[in-house]
Amino acid sequence: MVDIRPATADDLPAIVALLTDDDLGRGREDARLPLDAGYLAAYDAIAADPNQMLLVADDGGAVVGCLQLTFIPGLTRRGMWRGQIEGVRVARTRRGAGIGRALIERAIAECRARHCGLVQLTTDKTRSRAHAFYASLGFEASHEGMKLAL
Amino acid sequence: MVDIRPATADDLPAIVALLTDDDLGRGREDARLPLDAGYLAAYDAIAADPNQMLLVADDGGAVVGCLQLTFIPGLTRRGMWRGQIEGVRVARTRRGAGIGRALIERAIAECRARHCGLVQLTTDKTRSRAHAFYASLGFEASHEGMKLAL
Numbered sequence: 001m002v003d004i005r006p007a008t009a010d011d012l013p014a015i016v017a018l019l020t021d022d023d024l025g026r027g028r029e030d031a032r033l034p035l036d037a038g039y040l041a042a043y044d045a046i047a048a049d050p051n052q053m054l055l056v057a058d059d060g061g062a063v064v065g066c067l068q069l070t071f072i073p074g075l076t077r078r079g080m081w082r083g084q085i086e087g088v089r090v091a092r093t094r095r096g097a098g099i100g101r102a103l104i105e106r107a108i109a110e111c112r113a114r115h116c117g118l119v120q121l122t123t124d125k126t127r128s129r130a131h132a133f134y135a136s137l138g139f140e141a142s143h144e145g146m147k148l149a150l
Numbered sequence: 151m152v153d154i155r156p157a158t159a160d161d162l163p164a165i166v167a168l169l170t171d172d173d174l175g176r177g178r179e180d181a182r183l184p185l186d187a188g189y190l191a192a193y194d195a196i197a198a199d200p201n202q203m204l205l206v207a208d209d210g211g212a213v214v215g216c217l218q219l220t221f222i223p224g225l226t227r228r229g230m231w232r233g234q235i236e237g238v239r240v241a242r243t244r245r246g247a248g249i250g251r252a253l254i255e256r257a258i259a260e261c262r263a264r265h266c267g268l269v270q271l272t273t274d275k276t277r278s279r280a281h282a283f284y285a286s287l288g289f290e291a292s293h294e295g296m297k298l299a300l
Contacts, residue, residue, distance in 0.1 A: 012225075015225060016225065019225060019226055025226070028226075028227050028228070029226070029227070029228065030228060036228050036229070037229075038228035038229030038230070039225055039228060039229045040229075041229055042223050042224060042225050042229030042230075042231075043229075045223035045231075046223050046224075046225070049201065049223065051201070052222075052223065054225075068225065070220075070222050072220050072234075072236070073192050073195035073196050073199065073202065074192060074196075074218060074236055074237060075162075075165060075166065075169060075189055075192050075193065075196070075204075075218065075237060076169055076175070076178075076179070076236070076237045077178050077179070078178070078179065078180060078186050078188040078189060079186070079187075079188030079189045079190075079191055079192030080188070080192075081192075081195075084222075084234075086222070086224055086226070087224060087225060087226045108298065108300070111300060112300055116300055117299065117300055118297055118298065118299055118300060119298040119300060120272070120295070120296065120297045120298070121296050122270070122272060122293035122294065122295050122296065123293060123294050123296060124292060124293055125291075125292060125293060125294055131294055131296075134296050135296075137298070138298050139296035139297060139298045140296065140297055140298070141275075141294045141295070142274060142275060142295065142296070142297050143272035143273060143274055143275060143294075143295025143296070143297060144272065144273050144275055144281055144291045144293075144294075144295055145270065145272050145291070145292065145293025145294055145295040146270065146271050146272065146273060146281075146284050146285075146289035146290065146291050146292070146293070147268055147269070147270045147289060147290055147292050147293060148258065148268065148269040148270070148287070148288050148289045148290070149267065149268055150258070150261060150262055150266055150267055150268060150269060
């Protein structure tokens with residue numbers, strides 16, 4: 001049984017390996033040890049921020065999935081908080097086994113616990129299987145996700 | 151000349167009035183005074199969080215536009231920070247005069263100052279004029295924006 005739990009610093013190499021083993025991530029990540037200092041600084045920023053939560057799927061000590069959750073206060077909708085999911089990954093050899101679903105369901109539960117009115121994410125338009133997956137969890141593709149690289 | 155500046159608590163009634171005077175906002179916001187306590191709590195949460203920034207467009211003391219910017223640390227792309235824009239509004243009578251552009255350009259500049267690698271936003275698929283506006287600022291509609299109401 002896979003356990004969904006908050007990540008620790010010890011999980012970082014395994015998480016970066018997951019980010020790298022991805023069709024879009026391959027060219028932009030680097031899982032070699034020692035890890036790029038950018039990952040360590042980002043982990044510290046996430047760990048220090050009470051509005052960030054990093055979750056991993058742990059199968060007997062092996063990290064087989066991850067996601068990041070951000071809680072965002074906002075004025076719209078009478079001051080509604082929203083939860084935002086980024087960086088969802090499941091190990092290539094473990095896909096289709098419900099691990100992604102367990103991660104997202106845990107993220108949704110954390111958003112409910114923090115009284116969020118909405119959970120949101122964006123997914124690259126080339127990831128067509130991801131769209132069907134999120135739709136099966138109740139997400140609606142109601143918005144355009146627009147990005148500007150700096 | 152419209153001045154783009156960080157919001158203060160005194161701007162809150164005017165900001166909520168902008169959020170209410172919107173095709174999608176009309177049914178979900180309430181600008182009556184005293185303001186709904188949800189707005190006050192959200193303002194306090196934003197003001198207390200160094201990763202949140204609320205900007206207003208000020209025309210001689212009148213608030214004629216607003217947006218919220220969130221700086222999000224993340225592990226993906228070697229620990230890249232991203233800036234996220236939410237709640238962009240321009241007073242109905244002042245649209246088409248460059249105020250939205252000035253707000254977004256200021257937000258992009260703030261993201262550069264914080265070394266973000268990406269600026270992102272989602273916009274409701276029914277706001278077709280907004281898509282062209284953001285495209286003219288360099289944003290690409292590369293992602294599906296998926297939402298789940300709780």
